[in-house]
Amino acid sequence: MVKSNRADKGKERDVACTHCGEPVRVATRAMSIFCPHCKQRLILEDYRIRAYQASRLFATCGDIVVEESGFVSAPIRVANLTVRGRIQGDIDARGVVSVSATGRIRGDVRASRLKVAAGATLDGFFRIAPDAVSLTS
């Protein structure tokens, strides 16, 4: 689930800058870079959250899994997001947001796709559309 499809796809991959939304080609093994467009630092790693995590912004070009014991209180920008725990904050996902039966989201969600298991709790303004979701604006 957590494994991204990029892992074995050669030495480079394309991501979208989590700050300006511009496409950036990065080395597969890189953990962070500076965006050539907006010069801001881009995190490229995947994260697994098992406890309370609060921040001003939680942004990565990788994937995030919030485990059942996890609670994120922050706006999130991410490629794919799996929610088994709780999130309080707005979510901007390039790909899929998957909410399992134990997952709870309170915040606005933008994503290309949404998967919701029975038992999940959602509350917010949602914008689900298959065309690429802009990370800016």
Place this chain on the structure above:
Amino acid sequence: MQERKTQKEGTMGSNSSDDFTTVIGPDAVFKGELRFEKGVRHLGAFEGQIETKGHLLIAEGARLVGEVSAGNIDVEGNVKGNLKSSGKVRLTSSAKLEGDLHTSRLEVADGAVFIGRCVVGSNGTAKPVENKPADANANKGPVEVVKK
């Protein structure tokens, strides 16, 4: 991928034939207020309010503008308005929903478009998220970077 699709079509097909005692035909253009006890299959264009305890299917190509309150709701077509379901709302890949959604359960197929307020949970009333985690794992180290 293909397997999943067939499965979904199977489920859809099985509850679509007998459930619907009322059909709003594809050439029907209707404005007003409709109340039913059982299932409704909507194939046309409707503006107004629909209320049923049963299953409402808004078929592909159908349009609905207004308010809906139903048991289960399947959206294959175009909806502009608010949906309230005591059961499950299913948006198929051809669905376009612009409006608010209150339901206990939600299923969204790849390709579906949904823009609006979304409240999903027990009886469509999401419980507020508390501000602090109520578990003992809080000092375990919050973030783990997944090794690839």
